[in-house]
Amino acid sequence: MxxxxxxxxxxxxxxxxxxxxxxxxxxxxxxxLLVGPSGVGKSxxxxxxxxxxxxxxxxxxxxxxxxxxxxxxxxxxRELADLVGTVGQDPLAHFxxxxxxxxxxxxxxxxxxxxDVMRRRVEETLDLLGLAELRDRPIATxxxxxxxxxxxxxxxxxHPKVLVLDEPTSALDPAAAExxxxxxxxLVHDLGTTVLMAEHRLERVVQYADQVVLLPAPGAPPxxxxxxxxxxxxxxxxxxxxxxxxxxxxxxxxxxxxxxxGAGGLRERLADxxxxxxxxxxxxxxxxxASAMPGAPAPVVAARPxxxxxxxxxxxxxxxxxxxxxxxxxxxxGLGVRRGRVEALRRVTLTVAPGETVALMGRNGAGKSxxxxALVGMIEPTAGSVRVGGLAPARTDPRAMVRRVGLVPQEPxxxxxxxxxxxxxxxxxxxxxxxxxxCRALVSELLPGVGDDTHPRDxxxxxxxxxxxxxxxxxxxPLLLLDExxxxxDYAAKARLVGVLRGLAAEGHAIVLATHDVExxxxxxxxxxxxxxGEVVADGPTGRVVVSSPAFAPQTAKILAPQxxxxxxxxRGALEAGA
Amino acid sequence: xxxxxxxxxxxxxxxxxxxxxxxxGNALPAGAWWLWALGLATAASRTTNPLVLGLLVGVAGYVVxxxxxxxxxxxxxxxxxKLGLFVVALRLVFSVFxxxxxxxxxxxFVLPELPLPDWAQGVRIGGRVTAEQLVFxxxxxxxxxTLLICVGAANALANPARLLKSLPGALYEAGxxxxxxxxxxxxxxxDVVRLRTARRLRGRPTGGVRAVAQIGLPVLEGALxxxxxxxxxxxxxxxxxTARVPAAVRHTTNVLTLGGLLGVCAGTYGLxxxxxxxxxxxLLLAGxxxxxxxxxxxxxxxxxxxxxxxxxxVRAWLVAGSGAAVAAAMIRAGAVDPAAMRPxxxxxxAPVLPLWPAAAVLIGLLPALVAPLPPxxxxxxxxxRRGKEQA
Numbered sequence: 002m003x004x005x006x007x008x009x010x011x012x013x014x015x016x017x018x019x020x021x022x023x024x025x026x027x028x029x030x031x032x033x034l035l036v037g038p039s040g041v042g043k044s045x046x047x048x049x050x051x052x053x054x055x056x057x058x059x060x061x062x063x064x065x066x067x068x069x070x071x072x073x074x075x076x077x078x079r080e081l082a083d084l085v086g087t088v089g090q091d092p093l094a095h096f097x098x099x100x101x102x103x104x105x106x107x108x109x110x111x112x113x114x115x116x117d118v119m120r121r122r123v124e125e126t127l128d129l130l131g132l133a134e135l136r137d138r139p140i141a142t143x144x145x146x147x148x149x150x151x152x153x154x155x156x157x158x159x160h161p162k163v164l165v166l167d168e169p170t171s172a173l174d175p176a177a178a179e180x181x182x183x184x185x186x187x188l189v190h191d192l193g194t195t196v197l198m199a200e201h202r203l204e205r206v207v208q209y210a211d212q213v214v215l216l217p218a219p220g221a222p223p224x225x226x227x228x229x230x231x232x233x234x235x236x237x238x239x240x241x242x243x244x245x246x247x248x249x250x251x252x253x254x255x256x257x258x259x260x261x262x263g264a265g266g267l268r269e270r271l272a273d274x275x276x277x278x279x280x281x282x283x284x285x286x287x288x289x290x291a292s293a294m295p296g297a298p299a300p301v302v303a304a305r306p307x308x309x310x311x312x313x314x315x316x317x318x319x320x321x322x323x324x325x326x327x328x329x330x331x332x333x334x335g336l337g338v339r340r341g342r343v344e345a346l347r348r349v350t351l352t353v354a355p356g357e358t359v360a361l362m363g364r365n366g367a368g369k370s371x372x373x374x375a376l377v378g379m380i381e382p383t384a385g386s387v388r389v390g391g392l393a394p395a396r397t398d399p400r401a402m403v404r405r406v407g408l409v410p411q412e413p414x415x416x417x418x419x420x421x422x423x424x425x426x427x428x429x430x431x432x433x434x435x436x437x438x439x440c441r442a443l444v445s446e447l448l449p450g451v452g453d454d455t456h457p458r459d460x461x462x463x464x465x466x467x468x469x470x471x472x473x474x475x476x477x478x479p480l481l482l483l484d485e486x487x488x489x490x491d492y493a494a495k496a497r498l499v500g501v502l503r504g505l506a507a508e509g510h511a512i513v514l515a516t517h518d519v520e521x522x523x524x525x526x527x528x529x530x531x532x533x534x535g536e537v538v539a540d541g542p543t544g545r546v547v548v549s550s551p552a553f554a555p556q557t558a559k560i561l562a563p564q565x566x567x568x569x570x571x572x573r574g575a576l577e578a579g580a
Numbered sequence: 581x582x583x584x585x586x587x588x589x590x591x592x593x594x595x596x597x598x599x600x601x602x603x604x605g606n607a608l609p610a611g612a613w614w615l616w617a618l619g620l621a622t623a624a625s626r627t628t629n630p631l632v633l634g635l636l637v638g639v640a641g642y643v644v645x646x647x648x649x650x651x652x653x654x655x656x657x658x659x660x661x662k663l664g665l666f667v668v669a670l671r672l673v674f675s676v677f678x679x680x681x682x683x684x685x686x687x688x689f690v691l692p693e694l695p696l697p698d699w700a701q702g703v704r705i706g707g708r709v710t711a712e713q714l715v716f717x718x719x720x721x722x723x724x725x726t727l728l729i730c731v732g733a734a735n736a737l738a739n740p741a742r743l744l745k746s747l748p749g750a751l752y753e754a755g756x757x758x759x760x761x762x763x764x765x766x767x768x769x770x771d772v773v774r775l776r777t778a779r780r781l782r783g784r785p786t787g788g789v790r791a792v793a794q795i796g797l798p799v800l801e802g803a804l805x806x807x808x809x810x811x812x813x814x815x816x817x818x819x820x821x822t823a824r825v826p827a828a829v830r831h832t833t834n835v836l837t838l839g840g841l842l843g844v845c846a847g848t849y850g851l852x853x854x855x856x857x858x859x860x861x862x863l864l865l866a867g868x869x870x871x872x873x874x875x876x877x878x879x880x881x882x883x884x885x886x887x888x889x890x891x892x893x894v895r896a897w898l899v900a901g902s903g904a905a906v907a908a909a910m911i912r913a914g915a916v917d918p919a920a921m922r923p924x925x926x927x928x929x930a931p932v933l934p935l936w937p938a939a940a941v942l943i944g945l946l947p948a949l950v951a952p953l954p955p956x957x958x959x960x961x962x963x964x965r966r967g968k969e970q971a
Contacts, residue, residue, distance in 0.1 A: 053815070080821065106888070155817070378780065418794055
């Protein structure tokens with residue numbers, strides 16, 4: 002269906018080609034998964050199928066890509082529109098109209114299909130993707146999973162033979178991701194659509210793939226084969242395959258079900274060992290207050306409260322001033338936040354001790370980001386109280402808050418204003434009142450090998466996250482918040498992030514991360530808090546909360562249940578100790 | 581609900597008369613709402629009677645309250661009302677400070693007058709302020725405000741993007757560009773808000789000129805990136821696909837469109853210039869016909885079809901017709917009873933409500949009865965009320 006013949010792509014201004022020597026054939030009706038570390042040209046390879054590379058992006062394509070017999074060199078993307086459906090990384094950037102039904106019809110309108118055909122296909126697609134309830138809704142009001150499904154539906158209606166998807170589940174919570182994958186599965190099985198998709202979250206998708214194409218390194222030729230074989234040699238692997246390799250299972254299992262069948266022996270070997278109590282919170286005997294940290298400025302006692310004249314008249318400002326005792330524990334008590342009529346958070350109570358890592362989980366829109374926003378002071382509570390280092394974040398001067406709490410937002414790019422990494426660092430030192438070079442030292446530690454003159458925009462997703470993290474850490478905040486930090490990160494970048502965050506927790510930073518990534522939570526968190534509809538529905542040690550939940554359990558826990566192992570590294574440690 | 585059962589034949593009739601719940605299939609064409617609103621606006625331009633104007637505003641406001649959706653564009657009504665109030669206030673302020681040509685004898689207060697040189701004769705700053713001139717400006721401002729509110733009502737009731745979709749095929753691509761541009765502005769505002777809050781994370785104050793200056797560049801960059809992404813998506817989904825058209829048709833299209841436009845220009849010039857009115861009108865008409873034919877022929881290049889275009893049904897005619905009826909009645913009333921429609925300012929008289937024109941204005945309420953009822957998300961916020969309806 003799709004043939005790549007000696008394809009290489011080189012963008013202007015780069016010394017080596019992004020892709021080279023790609024010789025592949027994707028057969029009709031298969032679900033082919035494209036894997037590889039960040040920056041190996043996965044998106045570029047996908048772009049060549051729809052013709053957007055090079056017709057839209059520029060660059061030089063040599064060799065030949067044919068889709069259903071049409072050569073992309075001579076056919077522009079619009080002339081392939083009836084054959085190839087493309088959904089990019091951000092579904093919001095994909096939408097042209099403003100309601101669901103119009104969006105589904107848009108592609109067919111452009112192709113000039115007859116009105117009765119359009120009508121029928123829209124209805125079919127609404128049913129196929131379970132969107133019938135949403136047909137009249139403005140797209141702006143949809144949740145992430147719904148948007149992704151509408152985006153897929155909008156390219157399905159012209160009945161393309163090929164579907165190209167770039168990270169369709171990365172931004173979704175586990176349940177929404179399964180929704181989308183079920184739809185893809187159905188397309189492949191029922192309609193015979195050829196699906197080519199790139200995805201970092203292999204634990205979610207690898208079991209559905211018929212073939213896997215691995216791009217091992219930038220410019221290296223791809224390896225294609227059955228998933229189990231490719232996973233053996235791949236630098237990126239889901240936990241289930243990792244565990245399979247560790248236990249020496251053959252064939253390598255790709256789904257939890259396969260792995261459980263073969264896991265009897267491993268469970269026996271592990272029966273004597275017990276999961277390490279890594280999940281215990283370090284003793285709060287040495288509370289790492291801001292002043293105790295090297296290079297940290299003395300705590301700001303007279304924080305200038307950002308209160309109006311009225312509040313001062315009422316004496317509220319005085320309250321903020323009268324609480325200078327730096328309480329190292331972050332306390333959220335009965336917090337409520339309203340947005341218009343919507344209650345985003347209700348009666349949330351939470352304490353985070355120094356050195357503790359807490360993972361906030363829950364579906365998209367459950368209030369995770371709102372809670373982080375309230376902790377950092379971007380959102381004013383409508384009820385209850387938030388105390389970070391003894392201060393109310395929303396009523397304290399941002400310049401004082403920056404040394405108490407730092408947030409790495411979902412889009413790390415929002416934090417970056419300057420043209421170069423060096424300028425960003427200088428600004429961060431000034432903002433946080435830290436000694437010159439503090440930030441640069443952090444960047445070198447987190448992001449080795451990035452030059453001073455690099456433009457933040459040229460960094461990869463993972464590098465940008467590391468830079469934002471360094472900027473936030475410049476103020477040495479005792480409380481560090483991360484919103485969805487693993488979006489778009491490959492396993493290697495994730496492992497580096499885990500290492501950095503573990504080190505910070507050991508130094509005494511309290512860390513709160515909002516994430517959909519159950520593997521990350523299992524790896525890092527001492528405690529997991531699950532939010533639903535703005536309320537806390539579970540709060541407890543990671544092992545207890547996560548193992549019992551079908552949606553939030555990591556693969557290792559599912560495979561080895563009822564034993565409570567959370568990560569492959571725990572199992573590896575236990576096996577080595579036993580050996 | 582009905583204690584006395586209606587006769588069997590009346591029940592289906594009553595059911596047919598009740599407005600259905602709005603969905604895609606029975607949505608009123610955007611054009612019908614605009615015709616209704618323009619009818620009200622025409623009516624407003626024909627009177628300065630504050631009572632009639634107030635009635636018109638009331639009618640427009642009631643229909644908006646009864647039939648608007650929760651969509652983002654529906655929230656613009658409030659902005660138009662505020663703009664209208666601002667216009668009234670501005671008109672009064674100008675009248676107070678710059679004086680007015682309205683002669684009057686009831687002095688309200690006297691401002692110190694700024695002496696001006698001879699060449700500025702006829703211009704006055706400060707001086708005597710009379711009740712007559714204030715009342716006149718108030719009436720005038722109210723008229724403008726009512727026009728604005730009528731436009732706001734149309735904007736709130738009809739999705740502006742749908743209005744653009746009814747363009748002829750040849751202009752479709754330009755229409756899409758406009759629609760995409762219209763979504764650009766709200767997205768940019770959202771970006772500004774997000775980046776301003778993100779500044780707080782770096783420990784910088786979120787307000788002030790410097791904050792805006794510093795986030796300006798990232799906002800523009802973000803907006804540009806988004807436009808490129810949308811353009812890529814549109815291209816990949818077949819935007820701009822064209823059918824093969826014979827060269828002869830293409831050339832005819834160009835000749836017709838260009839020639840038509842030239843004809844329109846020349847004809848207009850002929851009409852406006854002192855001499856040449858003889859050939860002006862025919863030339864203008866011929867040019868218009870040629871240009872329309874060119875557009876029509878140009879539409880052949882586009883392979884596009886339309887998905888579920890809005891249908892002009894009875895309800896659409898009723899909505900558009902009610903607006904036209906109000907306009908017609910007001911124009912007639914202006915001819916029959918000018919004194920009531922333009923209450924005297926010199927001497928000051930209290931305006932009276934002319935009975936039958938006022939009744940005619942109420943025809944404008946018809947859409948609140950016949951237009952399909954949009955599903956209300958607001959009902960979901962009031963579980964008590966919903967419960968009552970269920971009971």
